[in-house]
Amino acid sequence: MLTTDKKIFGRKIEATSLLEKGWDIQHPRDCPRVVLLHGPPGSGKRTLLELISRQLWEEPGAYPAALFSNLHFKYPGRVETAARILLESGISPRFPQVRPTFPKLPAPEAIRGSRPLPPLYQQAEFASLPEQEPTGSHGYESLTRHFLDGLLPWVKSIPLPVPAARFRIIFLLADFDQFPAAFQTWVGTSLARALNQNVELPPQVYLLSGMESWEEGKQADPWMLPPAAFTQSPIQPLGREACAEWLMACGRPVENADHLLEETDGMPGRIAELLNGSFTPDISTEDTTDNWDRLSARQRRWLHAAALLEPVSLEGLSVILGRTEGSSAFDWLYRKAALPGLSAFPLDGQSRISITEQARRQIIERSGQKVPILHQSFKERARLHAEVRRKVPAADARARLRQLVALQPFVVSTIQEILPPHE
Structure with a gap:
């Protein structure tokens, strides 16, 4: 099998560039710095974040930082649990979901000189994290408060061999867009604001990865930060x-x-x-599910989106996947796919794609098992698209509506305000 190291070919310069964006903070209004790395599945976003994690560890003089990351655990199901694991991911081995391929906090001898300090998770303040799952905003505030109680004395105790102005608190958050909205809001509001408002803490940098770029005007939600604090970087x-x-x-x-x-x-x-x-680019065996693991991650994603649409259309795929990837998906489904249950044909001067009910059920069932969070997101986008088609049956009218409504897929309540109900 290939090792992860092979996937870093051609990525070292890109990793350094992203790190420099996190350290190039010229004015307090630029803090915290949020950098979004975006690209389709299989483009190497997680690998690039892992490379950044390694670089932070191997070059503490150039990039001194306290690092927290979700790279080495899978989302456990509850937002509150995810928050706890994230905050303790760099500082405590208590959770079995955490598999630290790279150490998350600089070792004493690497950055603090000869005087060792106790790990952050041994600090009395941090050890007092409540055992019960927090609920709602009050629970998030409690988590953040306990986290600050442990982080502050740790940061104050570090005798840095480099200028203190270079020190950062780094959060590496892979697949940020696949976490529930409540988790994203907690990170962008309770956690980010509490850290940023504490004058005793160094600047914070959030390196996020996601499948799509933020649309203009959306980056303020939930972060509520000035545009100067945001950087978007498409992975090449x-x-x-x-x-x-x-x-x-x-x-x-x-x-x-x-x-x-x-x-x-x-x-x-x-x-x-x-x-x-x-x-294998083109496959033709008897069972759709037998072929699933032989497809690339991107092709599985395209089939997943197509199976949720009736009819399968370029417009629908673009709503679920984004305009660029939706076009690529439709092209592949029409020209290259040879899966049982999938057919492509011209009709009325347009390209048509059809999926049998059996193949549709198999694809949806497999997707729900393999990528449950993504599946729920795709289902909701497909549902909204179907609602839009019902209320706005004319394709040209929907195209005009896209120019009025920034969100993709469209929010039905907004549509009802703009257009009268279709009888």
Whole structure:
């Protein structure tokens, strides 16, 4: 199997660039700094955040930081539990969900000089975290308060060998858009505001990853920060040189770099699957579920979205996946897919895609099991799209509506305010 290290080909410069954005804080109004790394599944967002985590650990002189991360645990189901695990991820081994591939807090000898300090989780203040699950905003405030009680004395005790102005508190939050809205709101309001308002703490940096960019005007919710504090960075596909490095590391002919790049679009996840022999572009066996694991993550995502739409359309896929990825998904479904239960044909001068009910059920069932959080998000977007089509049957009217309503998919209450009900 390929190691994670192979996926960092062509990413080191990108990781350094993102780190520099977190440390390049010129004015207090820019704090906390929020950097969003966005791109489709399989583009290497998590790997890039892991590389940043490693770089923070290996270069404490250049990037001194207290690091908290959700890279090494899976979302446990409850928002409150996720909050607790995040806050203790860098400082306590108590939770079995935490698998620290890279240490989260700088070691005493690495950054604090010769005088060792006790780990943060051993501080009496932090050890007093309530055992009961918090509920609602009061519970979140309690979590944040206890977290501050432990973090403050720890930060004050660090004799930094570098200028204190360089020290940061870093949160690496992978797949941030897949967490429930309540968790996102807690991070962007209770936690971020409490840390930022405490003058005794160093600046905070939130490096987030997500599938889509923030639409203009939406970044203020829930962070409520000035635009200067936000940076968006689309993750770039790997180039030919990185593909050649990957082939060489796997003992494959580097002459195939151009073909590898064309077949995978430079997506690290697809490169890994292809070189592991688990990726097949066109498949034609008897059962849709038998083919599922042989598809790339991106293709599974496209089928997932298509199965929730009736009819399958470019418009619907664009609502669920975003305009750019929706177009790519429709093109692949129409031209390349050879899965049982899926057919493509021209009708009335337009390209049509059809999915049988059996295939639809199989895809939805598998998606619900494998990616339950994403499945719920896709279902809600598909439901809203169906409601919009019912109320606004004309495609050109829906196109005009997109120019009036910034949110994708459209909020039905807003539609009702703009247009009269369709009889």
